[in-house]
Amino acid sequence: MSADVIVVGAGLSGLYAAREVLRAGLEPLVLEADDRVGGRILTQQVAPGIDVEIGAQWIGDTHHRMRALAAELGIGTFAQFEEGEATYELLGSPVLRENEFHAAHRHELAALDQALERLDELSGQVPLEAPWDAERAAEWDAVTAARWLDSQQLPPVAERLLEICTVGILAVPMAEVSLLDMLYNLQTCGVGAQLFAESEGGAQTTRFDGGTSRIPQALAESLGDRVLLGQPVMLIERDETSVTVHCRGGLVARGQHVIVALSPTLASRIMYDPPLPGVRDQLTQRMPQASAMKAFLTYDEPFWRADGLSGQLISDIGPSRMSNDTSPADASYGQVLMFLEGEQARTFGRWPEAERREALIAEAVRHFGPRAASPTHYVDGEWSDRPWTRGCYNANMGPGVWTNFGRALTPPVGPIHWASTETATRWSGYMEGALDAAIRAAGEVATQLRR
Ligand SMILES: Cc1cc2nc3c(=O)[nH]c(=O)nc-3n(C[C@H](O)[C@H](O)[C@H](O)COP(=O)(O)OP(=O)(O)OC[C@H]3O[C@@H](n4cnc5c(N)ncnc54)[C@H](O)[C@@H]3O)c2cc1C
Structure with a gap:
């Protein structure tokens, strides 16, 4: 197979880069390892009419590219529910409502x-x-x-x-x-x-009608048979003017350039021939994927709202240290998302699901009252077990990494270009960053091919 530009990964960044390449008058071919598009975006149906966002869920007010893309694809948005008081459980104190907490800790x-x-x-x-x-x-x-x-x-x-x-x-x-x-x-x-606030200016003000997965799915549809699923890329060979990309099943794709739209960890698991410069490899050796998972409790209705509660909790007992009301726009059912992040994901993510569920329900009862004891559905989503993600939300850098190796994050290596949200300079780590990186990488390719 051949195309002008081979794109590795059909997450948001890869799909958007392919679209940009096509708009520049070049032919892209997207190779995706998984049997679905979207990567870290995954809307899952729990029961008819009940969804959970196992992956990305929100955009913020300054996620202008995401807003424009959703509008262009005809995907509506709605505001995150923000009314009512949060509840706090910190440093051995019993659960306090937001107003009590603020008064006690002015x-x-x-x-x-x-x-x-x-x-x-x-x-x-x-x-x-x-x-x-x-x-x-x-x-x-x-x-x-x-x-x-x-x-x-x-x-x-x-x-x-x-x-x-x-x-x-x-x-x-x-x-x-x-x-x-x-x-x-x-x-x-x-x-x-x-960023620490969900209100105006933060990253979590707005959600998508019908779920975030509609966005990568619509992008993939617009690319048609230029997106191939079930094609894990194992080896990228290059010379001055071309690339040859080898997939696990034997498919070989040739192009003039390749855009690798994977997190640095996964990009480093591909073999490159000739090998990448040492500084690039040393960088990707030091950019691990973080540890987060989301757990959802679904109820017949968002009953906490009637008590004047927002569904947001803050706790240092856990298992979850923060939660959010993720009920649908019409509140036809109630849903609380309990975040497990960092050590919480590492510890409780390894518990048997039934025990994790029980501990999270007990926490919800402490914060939202006895009705929280009986969810109609429980679903959680672990990302480090997923072979084509291996952790989330994104990659981090420990001491010494930016100053010693950071310069190798985005510059192309010959005809190999780097996308993925981790390589963005605006909203890196978010969907908005995935678009930012895609635009840069596709722009690099178009400029070089025009020359
Ligand atoms: C639980 C969770 C919650 C999040 N919440 C939010 C949120 O509310 N708002 C927000 O803006 N962002 C959020 N994010 C982050 C957001 O999902 C990401 O920033 C964005 O989706 C990254 O897109 P990407 O294309 O850069 O990478 P990815 O989505 O990781 O795409 C990479 C793609 O490459 C594929 N792949 C991997 N290896 C290979 C290979 N060897 N060959 C071929 N294909 C391969 C993968 O299957 C995947 O499809 C969240 C992420 C998670 C996981």
């Missing part, structure tokens, strides 16, 4: 706001195209985010909240990322500490 919360302002100020000094060029890059890349948090000497409640919110974004313990990487993560989203 001073600690003011200290938290100040810490968020400091984070905003520091992240504003990180150049997105070259984080290693930040004036204090060496200093920030030499310490972990956990060490920075310790150094702030925040009151315990403020420290715990900041840690829970950060792990909620990075999905690994703060000791596993450098301060520079945490600052980069804030800066790439362009909303600073607003």
Whole structure:
């Protein structure tokens, strides 16, 4: 088989890159390992009329590319339910409603706001195209985010909240990322500490009618037989002007360029001939996928709303440290999403499902009352077991990685180009980042082919 541009991976980034390539007047061919498109986007039907988003679920107000794409594909959106009070269970205290919690911890919360302002100020000094060029890059890349948090000497409640919110974004313990990487993560989203909020400016304001999977499915449909499923790419050979891509089943695809739209971890599991430069390989050896899973409790109705609750919990007892109301727009049933992130995913993700379910229901009862004891459905989704993902939400960098190896993240190696959300400079880690990276990679190819 042959095409102008071979795209590896039919996640959002690969599909969008293929579409951009086609729009530039070139022929793409997408090779996808799995038997479905969408990668980290996966809407699953639990029962007729009841869905869960095992993967990506929300976009934010500044996810302009995603908004435009959904509109173009005719996929409607609706606002995340945001009314009512959250519930808090921290540092041995019984469950408190948001207003009680705020009244009890006014001073600690003011200290938290100040810490968020400091984070905003520091992240504003990180150049997105070259984080290693930040004036204090060496200093920030030499310490972990956990060490920075310790150094702030925040009151315990403020420290715990900041840690829970950060792990909620990075999905690994703060000791596993450098301060520079945490600052980069804030800066790439362009909303600073607003990222910790779901309201205006955050990353979780809007959902898609009928589920997020409709987006990759519609993109794949528009590409037709240019997308081949069940084709794991094992080897990419290259010379100055062409690539030959070998799949596990024996399919061989030839092209002038290849866009590898996989997370760095999975991109590094392909063999390259000749081998990639050492610095690129050293980088991908150091960009592990994080640890997150989502667990959904579905009920006949969102009963917590009648009690003035938002369905959002914050807990340091767990198993879940945060939750969200993921009921459908018409509230025809109720649904709570319990996040398991970082150590919570690693610990509780390995429990037998029945025990995990029981522990999460017990937690929901503590926060939302006895009606939470009887969900109609329980579903959870583990991502590190999935051979073509191996962890989520995205990759992180520990100390020393940005400054020593970060320069190798996006530049092409001859005719090999890198997409995937991890290579974005705007909203890296999110669906918006997957589009950002796709546009860059497809642009590189089109420019080189025009020459
Ligand atoms: C649980 C979860 C919740 C999330 N929540 C949100 C959210 O609410 N909002 C948001 O914006 N983002 C969210 N994200 C992140 C978002 O899903 C990703 O940023 C985005 O989907 C990444 O797209 P991608 O194309 O870069 O990578 P992927 O989706 O990982 O696509 C890579 C593709 O390559 C395929 N592949 C892998 N190896 C090979 C190979 N050797 N050969 C061929 N194909 C291969 C994979 O099967 C996959 O289809 C979430 C992710 C997860 C997992």
